[in-house]
Amino acid sequence: MATTVRRRLTLFSTVTTLAYWVGERFHGHRHYVWAAAAPATGRFVPENLPSSDPVRIYWPYHRDIAAGDEHSAVIEANRRRIVRGAREQCDQGAVDEATTHLIEATASRAPLADFRPLLLVIPWSVVRGMVRPIEPGSGASATSDEYVIYQLPRTCFDVLELIR
Numbered sequence: 001m002a003t004t005v006r007r008r009l010t011l012f013s014t015v016t017t018l019a020y021w022v023g024e025r026f027h028g029h030r031h032y033v034w035a036a037a038a039p040a041t042g043r044f045v046p047e048n049l050p051s052s053d054p055v056r057i058y059w060p061y062h063r064d065i066a067a068g069d070e071h072s073a074v075i076e077a078n079r080r081r082i083v084r085g086a087r088e089q090c091d092q093g094a095v096d097e098a099t100t101h102l103i104e105a106t107a108s109r110a111p112l113a114d115f116r117p118l119l120l121v122i123p124w125s126v127v128r129g130m131v132r133p134i135e136p137g138s139g140a141s142a143t144s145d146e147y148v149i150y151q152l153p154r155t156c157f158d159v160l161e162l163i164r
Contacts, residue, residue, distance in 0.1 A: 011035035011122040011131070011147060012054040016061065016078050016115040018107065022086070026099055029154040032085065034134070035122055035147045052144045054119060058162060061117035068112065075115045082107040122149070122157040
C-alpha cells in the first residue's frame with residue numbers, strides 16, 4: 001500500500017536561530033525541517049499532539065529564553081540535535097570534519113539568545129515535490145499530520161518571530 005501525502009495549503013515548522021544559521025551557512029541555504037499543517041479544523045479530525053505542533057513547540061523556547069533558563073531542557077535537546085545533525089552530515093560527506101567540529105563547538109557554547117525560535121511558513125504549492133510523510137512510528141501519534149523536508153531551500157519559506 002502506497003503512502004500518500006495529503007494536500008495542505010501551508011506547512012509550519014519551528015526551528016531555532018542557531019539551527020537556521022547552520023543551514024544557511026554550511027548547507028547552502030538549505031534546511032532540514034519537520035513540519036506540520038495548521039491545527040485541524042474538523043470536529044472529528046484529531047489535532048497533532050503538542051510535540052508535533054510547531055506553534056506549541058515555539059513557546060517553550062521563547063519562555064525559557066525570556067526567563068534566562070540556562071538549564072532549559074528544550075534548548076539542551078536542540079543543542080544535541082544540532083550536534084547529531086552535523087555528525088550525520090559529515091558521515092554522509094555533506095560537510096567535512098573541520099566544519100563538523102565548528103558546528104559542534106558553536107552549538108555547545110552558544111548563548112540562550114542563539115536559540116530564539118523562528119516559525120517557518122512553507123507554502124504547500126512550492127514544496128509539494130519535496131515533502132515526505134514521516135516514517136510510521138516516528139510521529140507523536142498514529143494520527144499526527146507530520147512531514148519532513150530534507151533540503152528545503154531558503155527561497156521556499158518565510159520566517160516569522162512571534163511575540164507575546
